[in-house]
Amino acid sequence: MARHPKSPPPRVAPVRQYSRRAFVRVRYSGAKKAGQWRAHGAYLEREGAQQEGGKGIGFSATSDDVSVSKTADAWQTAGDDKMFKFVLSPEDGARLDLVDYTRKVMARIEQQVGQPLEWCAIDHHNTDNPHVHILVRADKKLFLSNQLINKDAREIAGDEATRALGYRTEKEIQAGRDREIEQRRFTGLDREIQKKLVAEPPQKEGEAAPGTWLVEIKNVDKNQRYADRVLREKKARRQHIARLKALEEIGVAEKVGHMTWRLDAGWDKALKELETLKNRSSMLLQHRELMTDPRALPVVTKLEPGQRLVGRVLGTGMNDATDSAYLLIEGADGKAHFVSQTAKIVELRGEGKLKPGEMVSLESKVSKTTDRPFLIVESLGLEIPSRGFTSVKIPDQILDADLKHREKAGLQLPDPEAARMTSGFAGHYQRALIERSKRRAIEIEKAAAERKAREEKWQKEREERAARRNKRRRKREIDDEIE
Known part of the structure; x- marks a missing residue:
């Protein structure tokens, strides 16, 4: 008699594979510069990040009308030296009431920490999966264990999603x-x-x-x-x-x-890089209108000592996946560079510099005292618009600085034929750089010839003066002999 498969015995409780899943990332932010947390909150409140019709209004444990930027700024103004930043992303975020869900998750985290938490949050719907950014006041007493950050917070978030929606069906x-x-x-x-x-x-x-x-x-x-x-x-x-x-x-x-x-x-690894490229392309899309070449390849750039990047600022933003701020630069090399913001970049932005369209140079050097690399960020004082950029003449001073760096680093000029085919600001800059190198070579040759002529003239004058001195000395010697 044929044996037919049987169903398994009933389980006491649903297995883990049927639980809802959630992603939680926890980071902390120091208070390095006045207004830093306010700027971070303002970015979280930006237009277009929430559901259609959203007005950038956040929430807390007890209120549905919270300004994230003002709350974070008040914490920093009060002297707090750090705050925690959560990204809470349940797999089924589109089906959840994210405000109620977040409050329940934070209440359970509060129970686990064993002390009241002061927090504010705002929901974002600008990615494939709706998620919540939460700012938690750290004060000087709050400590979050690695167990909570790496495991427990994620399990709590998944458990609350399961409670709200039930276990996942087959x-x-x-x-x-x-x-x-x-x-x-x-x-x-x-x-x-x-x-x-x-x-x-x-x-x-x-x-x-x-x-x-x-x-x-x-x-x-x-x-x-x-x-x-x-x-x-x-x-x-x-x-x-x-x-x-x-x-x-x-x-x-x-x-x-x-x-x-x-x-x-x-x-x-190739598949993971494809996902990273998709995330970068999504972030790049926010700045597409300011680009001179929308086809520029998005890359994450960390300059090594001796490397230099020249380009025009497209804007600043935040990677929602990592909750890290970046400066986006349309480089003279034809790539769109995501550069992590340093204290110097934040400082220049606070001074009203590094505005969209502004030309900048970034160069990594090694400190002679600490032997550690640091980034030199310089505004070049020239604005390159996204339309009509070819009408803007790039000053020789900017081009010469690039040429000198290339000579020192042993880097070659862009290929003339490739530069001719390159579109956008990158092509405009590369062609200007090549033309400037030709003129500079002529100027250097001319300057060398003029220097040689001056040296020959000075040598001739020195010889003539020496001859006159010798003639006068000889005359005095003859006069002395006559006497």
Whole structure:
């Protein structure tokens, strides 16, 4: 008699896999400069971050009408030296009342900390998943343990989402997994595939392994005890096959057999970089109207000692994923650079500098006293508009500084043909730099010739003076002999 799979015995409580998930990031911010926290709060209140019709109004444990910028500024003005910044992002944020949800999460965190928390928050709906930014007053007594920051806060947030919406159904879980199939990032399906990988052996004996990976998707064993397990494994197999086909389209996988795929070395890193690129592109979109070339590649830039960046400011902003502030620069190299804001950048912004369109230079050097790198940020005193930028003449002083840096660092000029084909401000700057290098070479040659002529003239004059002195001395000697 054929044996049919049976359903598993009932469980006492739903397993962890059915719980709702949430992402929580906790950082702290020091009070380095007056007005710093107010500026951070103002950015969180910016137009367009909340739901349509939102007016940048935050909330707290007891109020639905809170100014995040004024509250944060009041804390700093009172002498607080730091505050904690939370990013609370439940997976099903679009289905939650984020205000009520946040209050419940913070109440439980307050219980765990064992002391009252003073906080304010604002919800954002400008990303794929609605989330909440929370500022918590640290005062001098508040201490958040690593256990809370790294684990407990996330579990509390997930538990409150589960209480509000109930456990995830099998249908919801499978729908979430299906959504991962076409995503251009490293997903949960990829983690499952990663566990099945085996290193591809060398083609010939004695050769080094190629560094690639192989994965074979096998058939499901239908003779298992539990019917639901068979069904889940069948669904997982279908999803893994679909995901591998999607990875073929992305370009990190290749089908090499009936149910076997080869994955490139570093395929997982490539997927994570794709997600990072998507996040940068999303941030770049906020400044697109100010760009002279919207096709500029977004890159995160950290200058190493000796490196220099020249460009025009597009604006400042905050990475909602990391809660870190950045300065966005359309570089003379044709890239859009995200540069983490330093104290010097914040200081210049406070002085009304580094406005959109303004040309700047950033150069990393090493301190002679501390032997640590520091960033020199200089406003070049020239505004390059996003429209009509070719009509703005870039002063020789700016171009000469770049040429001198290139000479010192051993860097070559942009290729003339490539510069001719480059669009936007970068092309305008590169062509001006090349033309200036030609004129500068002529000027240097002319100056060298003039210097040589002057030196020859001075040498001739010195020789003539010496000859006259010798003549006078000889005359005196003759006169002395006559006497």
